[in-house]
Amino acid sequence: MKTILPTLLTLLALLTSPALAxxxxxxxGPSNQGISNEINLPVEWSKDKNVAWRLAMPGAAGATPIVxxxxxxVTSVDGDDLVLLCIGTDGEEKxxxxxxSGNREVRGDEGNSAAPSPSTDxxxxxxxxxxxxxxxxxxxGKEIWQFDVEERYGDFDIAFGMTSTPVLHGDKLYLQLIHSGGAKVVALDKATGKEAWAVARxxxxxxxxxxSYASPIVYDGPEAKFLLTHGADxxxxxxxxxxxxxxxxGGLHPPGRYDVTLRFVSSPVAKDGMVIVPSAKRGITAAVKTTGKGDITDKKEDYFWTFEVTPDVPSPLIVGDYVYLCRENGNLIALEKESGKQIYEERTNRIRHRASPVYADGKIYLTGRDGIVTVVQAGPEFKIISQNEIGEAxxxxxxxxxxxxxLRTFDALWAIGE
Structure with missing residues (x-):
């Protein structure tokens, strides 16, 4: 008994250890796919139910936190300053x-200069x-390096600011700088900030x-590895x-006409040899193979399918045998992954949706601008499990x-759960 009990206790400790989270x-998230392996996450909460803590932020922002x-x-504005905050999981600012400095508000309540999210290794x-x-x-909090990307690579000529979040992979940090002033794709040595390579896009x-207001992703699969940039058609x-x-x-515009205001916001997602490529507004969504070469726009053999609707702002999600598109109006579309056949389009919360959907433990979380998070059952049958409101945008x-x-609202950072 003396030897069995410590062994059982050790096993239980390992199974419940935060290190396994x-x-x-x-x-x-972990693979640039909006997917977590977490289980037993909260599905019901409100502003005074199932909240571990709430920490007021120094200013509004749309940047997603990282953990x-x-x-x-999390990045934020603080008056006119642009700041990076480190917060403990106990809710205390470190x-x-x-x-x-130089915050810029864009399109009323649409955002500001703290739009890109941080990244960490x-x-x-x-x-x-x-x-x-x-x-x-x-x-x-010690500064390792810092520089002004505009000073190094040219002024940004883009209506609402360079909202693209850099992507980290291996020893490099990748940036897509897609705008009218000379679009570039850049790889930096993450440890020094020195340029590894830069190419005109x-x-x-x-x-x-x-x-482009979308962000790049890295795909690292057995059949292909690449940096995928998204914008400028x-x-x-x-x-x-x-x-x-x-x-x-290419070919992502509505068939038959060119829309000069079709700027990409939704970012692609890649998983298991497939890339889901969104566009904007009334453009299409394309599912293409990761193994293409050259311009594959008109190469049918490099497509799985195309679909006549695109999510516009929220990014797509691939889970199991299905692809999910959350439209700006909150409608959720489920497609068969292999064929692109629509399984359903159902209403969730009829409000603007700017956040991208995330998945864990059989559930999809959809976030409206009004702060209501709709939890939907994943799979071919549409079912709303819960809708949760905290009263902040x-x-x-x-x-x-x-x-x-x-949840990072315009007012605070919330920790939902025990």
């Missing part, structure tokens, strides 16, 4: 660092703002279509080490980590 190190073990990082954290301020800090897009894949273009797909996507759901 998923970190959420980037905007779309690594007991550290939460530190904040100013990267620059568990040792350092990188923060970017729409005015080009980019910096790297350690977990104690060629496109025949014109007018506002030259602007194309999704374009680049070699991670050299910046050489591998493939591109949200543009950031939910974060699933450490057995909790973290």
């Amino acid at each position: 998923d970190n959420w190190p980037s905007w779309r 690594w073990e007991d550290h939460i990082f 530190w904040r660092r100013k990267l620059s 568990g040792k350092y954290v990188w923060a970017f703002f729409t005015n080009g301020s980019l910096g790297c800090f350690d977990f104690d 060629k496109s025949d897009a014109r007018q506002e279509c030259e602007h 194309y999704s374009i894949a680049y070699d991670l080490e050299t910046g050489e273009e591998i493939w591109r797909v 949200i543009a950031a996507s939910p974060v699933l980590s450490n057995g909790r759901i973290y």
Whole structure:
């Protein structure tokens, strides 16, 4: 008994250890897919029910937080300053660092300069703002490096600021700078901020279509590896080490006409050899293979399917045998992954949806701008499990980590759960 009991206690401790919980190190989670392996997450809450804590933020922002073990990082405005905050999972602020000043409000309540999300590798954290301020800090808040991206790569000519979140992979930090002033794709050494490579991003897009508010992703599968950038009428894949273009797909406008205001906001998602490529407004959604070469726009053999509706702002989600598109109006569309056949389109919360859907433990979380989070059962049958309201506006996507759901509203950071 003396030997069995410690063994059982050790096993129980391991099974319940926070170290086994998923970190959420980037905007779309552990694999840039909006998916967490967490189980037993909250499905019901309100402003005074199932809330571990609420911490007021220094200003409004749409940036999604990130989590690594007991550290939460989030960018925000603080008056006119642009800041990175480190918050403990106990709800206490550890530190904040100013990267620059000059906040810019855009389109009324649509956003400001704290739109991109941070990224972390568990040792350092990188923060970017729409005015080009980019910096790297350690977990104690010590600055490792910092520079102005506009000074190095040219002024941004884009209507609502460079909202793209840089993506971290291996020893590099990747940026897509897609705008009218000379679009570029850049890889930086994450430890020093020095340029690893930079290439011009060629496109025949014109007018506002030259602007992109989407973010790049990295796909690292057994059959293909690439950086995927999204905007200016194309999704374009680049070699991670050299910046050489591998493939591109266009044709994302509505058939028969060119919309000069069709600027991408929704970002692609890639999983299991498939890339779901959204567009905007009345454009299409395309499912293409990860193994293409060259311009695959008119190569039918490189497509799985196309669908006549796109989510516009929220990014797509691939879960099991289904692809989910959350439309701006809150309608949820489920498609068969292999065929693109529509299973359903159902109403959730009829309000603007800016946040991207996330998935864990058989459930999809959809977040409206009014702060209502609708929890939907994943699978071919549409079912609303719950709708949860905290009474504060949200543009950031939910974060699933450490057995909790973290919601960054315009007013505060909320920890939902025990």
